[in-house]
Amino acid sequence: MDRQVKVDYHNPVKLSTEQAWAKVLEEPDQVRRQWLKDAIKSILKEQNILLVSHYYVHPDLQDLAIETGGIVADSLEMARFGKNSSAQTLVVAGVKFMGETAKILSPEKTILMPDLEANCSLDLGCPVESFIDASQHYPEHVKVVYANTSAAVKAHSDWVVTSSCAVDIVKHLRDLGKSIFWAPDKHLGNYIKNETGADMVLWQGSCIVHDEFKAFELEQLKKERPQAIVLVHPESPSAVIALADVVGSTSAILKAAREFPNQEFIVATDSGMMHQLRTQNPGKIFIEAPTSGASATCKSCAHCPWMAMNGLENLYRSLVEKRGEIVVDETYLAKAKIPIERMLQFTSRSSGTTKPGMVPGIGAA
Numbered sequence: 001m002d003r004q005v006k007v008d009y010h011n012p013v014k015l016s017t018e019q020a021w022a023k024v025l026e027e028p029d030q031v032r033r034q035w036l037k038d039a040i041k042s043i044l045k046e047q048n049i050l051l052v053s054h055y056y057v058h059p060d061l062q063d064l065a066i067e068t069g070g071i072v073a074d075s076l077e078m079a080r081f082g083k084n085s086s087a088q089t090l091v092v093a094g095v096k097f098m099g100e101t102a103k104i105l106s107p108e109k110t111i112l113m114p115d116l117e118a119n120c121s122l123d124l125g126c127p128v129e130s131f132i133d134a135s136q137h138y139p140e141h142v143k144v145v146y147a148n149t150s151a152a153v154k155a156h157s158d159w160v161v162t163s164s165c166a167v168d169i170v171k172h173l174r175d176l177g178k179s180i181f182w183a184p185d186k187h188l189g190n191y192i193k194n195e196t197g198a199d200m201v202l203w204q205g206s207c208i209v210h211d212e213f214k215a216f217e218l219e220q221l222k223k224e225r226p227q228a229i230v231l232v233h234p235e236s237p238s239a240v241i242a243l244a245d246v247v248g249s250t251s252a253i254l255k256a257a258r259e260f261p262n263q264e265f266i267v268a269t270d271s272g273m274m275h276q277l278r279t280q281n282p283g284k285i286f287i288e289a290p291t292s293g294a295s296a297t298c299k300s301c302a303h304c305p306w307m308a309m310n311g312l313e314n315l316y317r318s319l320v321e322k323r324g325e326i327v328v329d330e331t332y333l334a335k336a337k338i339p340i341e342r343m344l345q346f347t348s349r350s351s352g353t354t355k356p357g358m359v360p361g362i363g364a365a
Contacts, residue, residue, distance in 0.1 A: 023117070025311040036312040037064060043319045044068045050087035051315075052078040052102070054094035055250050056272030056307040061093045061315060072276060074250050075147050076162050079105045080344070091318060092326070093310045095120045099326040100151040104336045111326040114314040118306040120148050125205040126184035128152035134181075138201055141181035142173055145339075148207075149184060151328045155335035158342075163188060163234055164249035165347050167195050172346065174198040187211070191234040191241060207235045209304050213268045215239035217290035221266060228264035228287065231256055236268050240289070244268070257281050271303045 028036060037060065044051055045068065053065040053072050062072045071081045075094065079102040082090040089110040092099040095118045103111045126145075131153050135143050145157040146166070154160050161169050170180060170192050180198055182189040184205030193200045213236045222230060222243065231253045232244035241247050246256040250273060257265055257277050267273060268289035277286045291301050318324045328336070 023115070023309050024305075025309060025313070028312060033060070033312060036316050040064055040312065040316055040319060041068055043316075044070075044091075047089070047319075048087050049089045049091060049319065050082060050085045051091045051093065052082055053310075054078065054098060054272075054307065055276055056270040056304055057093045057310040058272075058308070058312075059275040060312055061310055062275055064315075065093070074162060074164070075101055076340075076343075077251075078102065082106055082109070082111075091315065093315065094118070095123075095304070095306050096326075097123045097148055097150060100328055100336075101147065101340070103326045103328045104151060104154070104333060104340060107328075107333050110322075112318045112322065113324040113326060114311065114318050115309045116324050116326070118309040120304075120306060121208040122146065122148040122184045122205050123150050123153075126150075126153055126203060128156060131183060131203075132156055134183075134203070138179070138181045141179045141201060143181045143183075144170065144173070145183050146185050146188060151332045151336045153183070154339060155332040157339045160336075160339040160343050162249060162343075164251055165343060166192050169343065169346055170196045170198050170200070185235050187237055187241075188234045190238055191247065194238075207304075209270050209302050210235035210268070211237065212291040212302065213237065213240045213289050214291060215243060217292070218243050218266070218268070221287070221290060225264055225266065225287065227262060228266045228285075229256065229260050229262045230266045230289075231268065232289070233269035240268055253277075254280065257284065257286070269302070270307065272307060 043049065051065045051068055051070040053061045054075065055072060065072050071078065073081065075098040078092060078098060082102050083105045089112065090102055091112045092102050093114060096116060097120055099111050099113045126149055128150060142159065143157040144159045144161060145153055147160055147162050159169060173180060174196050180200040182200050183203035186202050186204045186206055187210065189200060189202040210233055218240055229245045230243055231246050232241055234241060234247050253267065253269060253273065254276060258281060264285045266287045266289050267277065271288050274286055288302055
C-alpha cells in the first residue's frame with residue numbers, strides 16, 4: 001500500500017485566498033512594447049546585467065534573454081548559468097523559488113525579479129514548518145525535495161532534484177537501501193515511485209497547472225490526431241502520464257520534439273513552452289493538451305498565473321529601480337546549498353564529468 005503524509009501533518013496544505021491570488025498584467029501596446037524591449041536591452045548591456053528566463057514566462061522575456069546573452073531554461077539551469085556568468089547582477093524571470101535558487105548558488109550576486117509575489121503552488125503548499133513536522137515522523141527516511149520549494153525547505157532536506165534527474169537520484173538511493181520522504185508534488189512523486197520501485201512517503205502537493213490536464217479529453221484528442229506524439233510533464237496526473245509517448249522534463253520535451261520525425265505533437269505542460277517548441281521546430285504543429293471538457297470556456301487553460309506576472313513593464317522597473325531583490329535568510333543559504341550541490345555532483349558523475357571528492361558523503365544522505 002502506498003504511504004502518504006497524513007492530513008494531520010498539514011497535507012495537503014490549503015492555499016489561502018491571499019496566497020493564491022496572482023496579478024493579471026496588461027499587455028503594452030505595440031509602440032510601448034518596442035520601446036520597453038529596446039530600453040531593457042540597453043540597460044542589460046550597459047550595466048552588465050544578465051537576464052535568465054524560464055520556459056513558462058512571456059515569449060518577449062524569453063526572446064530578450066536569448067538576444068542579450070542570457071538563457072531560457074529550467075530553474076536549475078537558470079541558476080547554474082547565472083553562477084557561471086561574470087555578471088554580478090542577475091534578473092530572474094520566473095517564480096520566487098527560482099530567484100532563491102539563483103541566490104543560493106550565487107550568494108555574492110544581486111538577484112532581481114520583476115515581481116517578488118510571483119509564487120508557485122508547490123512552494124506555497126509546502127511551508128517549512130509543516131515539512132519539518134511531517135518529516136520528523138520518518139527519521140530514517142532520506143528527505144528528497146523537488147526544486148519547486150523554498151530555500152527554507154531545501155535547507156532542511158538531504159537532496160534537491162529536478163524532474164530531469166529525480167528518477168536517477170531516487171534509483172541511486174534505493175540501491176543504497178534508503179527509504180524516501182518526498183515533497184511536494186504528489187504526481188511527480190508517484191511517477192518516480194512507479195519508475196524506481198523505491199519505498200517513498202509522498203507529500204500531497206500539486207502544480208495547479210499540470211494537475212488540471214484531463215485524461216478522458218486527452219484520449220479523445222489522440223483519436224482525432226492519431227499521428228500526434230503525446231509529450232507529458234511528470235507533474236501531471238497518472239492517468240494523463242499513462243497516455244504519453246514521452247514523459248519528461250521541459251528539456252526532455254524539447255528534445256523529443258526535435259528528434260521525433262512526426263509533424264504533430266500534443267503537449268501536456270504549461271503553454272509557455274509552446275514558444276520555444278514552435279521556434280525550435282518550424283513547420284511542426286504543437287497542440288495544447290486539454291485541461292477541460294467541451295463545455296468549458298477554454299479547452300486548455302494551462303498557464304501558470306504566477307509565471308504570467310512577469311512582463312516587460314515590471315522587468316523594466318526592476319532594472320531601473322533595482323527593485324524586487326531576492327533576499328535569503330543567512331541561516332538557510334549555506335544549508336540549502338548542500339543538497340543542491342549534491343544533486344549537481346550526482347548529475348556530473350552521471351555524465352562522466354565529475355571531479356572526485358567535490359561533495360563528500362554524496363551517498364550517505
